Amino acid sequence: MPTTFRRYVPEQALLLPPSPRDWLPEGHLAYFLSDTVDALDLTAFYEPYAGDGRRNSPYDPRMMVKLLLYGYATGVFSSRKIAKKLHEDVAFRVLAGENFPAHRTLAEFRQRHLPSFQALFVQVLEVAREAGLLKMGTVAVDGTKVKASASKRKAMSYGRMKQEQERLRSEIAELTSRAACVDAEEDAQYGPDNAGDELPEELQRREQRLGKIQEAIERLRSRQVDEDRAAGRKEEPVGAEEGKKKRAFGEPPEKKQDNFTDPESRIMKTSSGFEQCYNGQLAVESESRLILAAQVTQSASDHDELLPVLEEVGTNVGQLPKAVLADAGYRSEENLQRLEARQIQAYVALGREGKKSVVKNEDKYPATQRMKQKIETPEGRKRYAKRKSIVEPVNGWLKSVLGFRYFSLRGLTKVSGEWTLVCLALNIRQMRTLLAA
Numbered sequence: 001m002p003t004t005f006r007r008y009v010p011e012q013a014l015l016l017p018p019s020p021r022d023w024l025p026e027g028h029l030a031y032f033l034s035d036t037v038d039a040l041d042l043t044a045f046y047e048p049y050a051g052d053g054r055r056n057s058p059y060d061p062r063m064m065v066k067l068l069l070y071g072y073a074t075g076v077f078s079s080r081k082i083a084k085k086l087h088e089d090v091a092f093r094v095l096a097g098e099n100f101p102a103h104r105t106l107a108e109f110r111q112r113h114l115p116s117f118q119a120l121f122v123q124v125l126e127v128a129r130e131a132g133l134l135k136m137g138t139v140a141v142d143g144t145k146v147k148a149s150a151s152k153r154k155a156m157s158y159g160r161m162k163q164e165q166e167r168l169r170s171e172i173a174e175l176t177s178r179a180a181c182v183d184a185e186e187d188a189q190y191g192p193d194n195a196g197d198e199l200p201e202e203l204q205r206r207e208q209r210l211g212k213i214q215e216a217i218e219r220l221r222s223r224q225v226d227e228d229r230a231a232g233r234k235e236e237p238v239g240a241e242e243g244k245k246k247r248a249f250g251e252p253p254e255k256k257q258d259n260f261t262d263p264e265s266r267i268m269k270t271s272s273g274f275e276q277c278y279n280g281q282l283a284v285e286s287e288s289r290l291i292l293a294a295q296v297t298q299s300a301s302d303h304d305e306l307l308p309v310l311e312e313v314g315t316n317v318g319q320l321p322k323a324v325l326a327d328a329g330y331r332s333e334e335n336l337q338r339l340e341a342r343q344i345q346a347y348v349a350l351g352r353e354g355k356k357s358v359v360k361n362e363d364k365y366p367a368t369q370r371m372k373q374k375i376e377t378p379e380g381r382k383r384y385a386k387r388k389s390i391v392e393p394v395n396g397w398l399k400s401v402l403g404f405r406y407f408s409l410r411g412l413t414k415v416s417g418e419w420t421l422v423c424l425a426l427n428i429r430q431m432r433t434l435l436a437a
């Protein structure tokens with residue numbers, strides 16, 4: 001007996017168009033995200049279009065916000081890929097309502113409204129709090145290195161820059177001299193209107209490279225001046241100190257680097273080696289696993305970021321947590337004293353996990369000594385052990401599940417906005433899971 005297959009006629013036309021919403025199952029993330037965005041105040045996204053009298057009707061900001069958030073919540077970060085998904089993915093088509101904005105339109109909307117996504121981040125936390133999802137008992141803080149939109153091969157050390165600067169100046173001087181000789185010969189032979197242009201093009205190319213190197217040198221020197229002042233150095237002339245050559249105030253070390261593609265990114269050590277990165281900071285609530293604060297810094301070290309992250313938690317949620325967990329990267333006497341002053345129960349590791357911590361000069365570091373005593377108690381070890389299960393899974397979701405391993409934008413301000421955007425999208429995704437439980 002022959003097998004009977006289900007009817008399959010791909011060329012069959014529909015008499016009536018179906019509703020795209022019938023193509024997605026109930027409880028789909030796209031529906032939850034759409035309903036959440038509809039409940040938020042999007043005034044900041046609409047204000048730039050008010051009364052501008054434009055002829056071409058812009059896409060509704062509500063739809064654009066939904067597309068970007070759903071893209072980031074499902075690991076689609078590129079504006080080109082989102083635009084492609086609008087033709088291939090049912091969820092994107094449902095959210096777009098049969099609109100098809102071009103990738104450039106999506107990219108421009110994202111860049112234009114990056115600050116407004118911070119306001120949405122706070123609004124979503126307010127919704128979570130009203131829904132009883134935030135307990136604000138314990139918060140875990142951690143940092144993760146995220147690659148910048150720049151190759152480390154586009155970076156150059158200060159010493160190499162000075163060598164290239166001298167080489168290019170010499171070549172430009174030689175090319176200028178040769179060009180003058182050629183011009184003079186051609187003027188004498190053909191007249192002043194028939195000058196060749198090969199040498200000027202070559203000269204212009206070298207001048208552009210020299211200009212970029214000079215700009216990078218100025219950035220490095222300006223940065224070094226700030227670092228020297230912060231370190232308490234005085235602006236004094238170069239001299240010899242105990243037989244050693246002393247670095248001039250504001251003069252960068254020879255090995256210090258600057259990147260030509262994204263000058264605001266920094267070389268940082270990652271699990272795969274040294275890369276151009278930013279340091280993404282997170283504060284995650286222990287019960288809900290929601291991100292309460294998201295910041296980006298240019299520093300490879302974490303120890304100066306603990307208090308700023310906690311202050312942002314207070315700003316976003318309206319209160320500080322009762323307890324905070326942080327690894328040894330945030331250890332400093334100043335941090336511990338400030339946490340004590342704010343009456344925040346802190347459990348900050350003083351060394352690598354599994355190794356006994358040692359505090360030298362205990363009289364000079366009383367808060368560190370008190371932390372050592374607290375964290376080595378059975379209760380302290382038990383409380384601190386929860387840190388890994390609170391914040392590190394969130395970092396794992398961002399990087400391994402969503403695939404957010406590098407920024408699409410450049411510059412600290414834009415990168416900070418994109419970090420907020422991806423954390424906002426992850427919070428909405430987590431809220432759906434929590435409310436469905």
